Amino acid sequence: MPISEAEVLKARKRLLQMHFESGVGHIGGNMSCLDVLLLVQHEYLTLRDRFVLSKGHSAGALYIALWSVGRLSDDALKQFHKDDTLLAGHPPASGIADIRFATGSLGHGLSLAAGTAKALKIKQQPGHVFCLTSDGEWQEGSTWEALTFAAHHRLDNLTVLVDHNGLQGFGRTSTVASMSPLTEKIAGFNVDIQRVDGHKLDQIRVVLDEPTDKCRVVILDTVKGRGVPFMEDRMEWHYLPLKKEQYAQALLDLESQ
Known part of the structure; x- marks a missing residue:
């Protein structure tokens, strides 16, 4: 069943609740x-x-997505960022079946995803690999090496999703180490490159449903802090936790949309 807008709103509110209760940014x-x-x-x-x-x-968004499909419980979400939790601030190395690799702020996940997709090919096993990267990660050499590998081996069982929100830990990606226009640079690698509004589910579906015989890269134009006006496109919300008054305002903002 397609996910509804009501389910998306519910997930956004649950994400804010989880981060507020844990006191982390x-x-x-x-x-x-x-x-x-x-x-x-x-x-x-x-x-x-x-x-x-x-x-x-x-990782918080991933935990909420897993909760939304019934793979994590409310009790598990209450342990987010606590001592001895499986729901750490970055994806854990073990303990959650849906998470296969520990990845950090610069997690080299595309290399892991490309290797996984190639392994499926070698073993002649069905299955598709999805990998979500940030736009800041494309300042890393390892990400481009992984793309070279994926393009060379024509990994049509790999879809790379790029959260292109234009901000990273120290400012705008355009001022820290610009890779703009990222779409044009990736297009030079003989992959199926697409660009859509990352908050329009129907646009994303159209791209993901199209057949391809190459590795697919989808640039998702997104807004940091999407849905909460005082957070939107603000670098400080890469770090800040929510205060009580801010949490209440954020919920009101989401409800009004």
């Missing part, structure tokens, strides 16, 4: 990628598929 980048994570988990992943979260700071 990294909310902005979680809100920018939550739409695509929910879509992939609800509509595209089967038991034979794999998902790799390369932008590890968005």
Whole structure:
């Protein structure tokens, strides 16, 4: 069943609740990628598929997406960022079956995803690999090496999703180490490159449903802090936790949309 707008709103509110109750930040980048994570988990992943979260700071959004499909419980979410929890600030190395690799803020997840996709090819096994990266990760040499590998081996069982919100830990990607226009640079690698609004589920579905014989890269134009006006496109929400008054305002903002 396609995920509904009501389910997306419910997930956004649950994400804010989880971060508020745990007292930790990294909310902005979680809100920018939550739409695509929910879509992939609800509509595209089967038991034979794999998902790799390369932008590890968005572990919270991944946990909420897994909660949304019944893979994590409310009790589990209450342990987010606590001592001895499986729901750490970055994806854990073990303990959650849906998470295969530990990835950090610069997690090299595309290399892991490309290797997984190639392994499926070698073993002649069905299955598709989805990998979510940040736009800041494309300043890393390892990400381009992984793309070279994926393009050379024509890994048509690999879809790379890029959360293109234009911000990273120290400012705008355009001022820290510009790779703009990222779409044109990736297009030079003989991959199926697409660009859509990362908050429009129907646009993402159209791209993911198209057949291809190459590795697919989808640039998702997103907004850091999506859905909460005082967070939107603000670098500080890469870090800040929510105060009580801010949490209340954020919920009101979401309800009014």
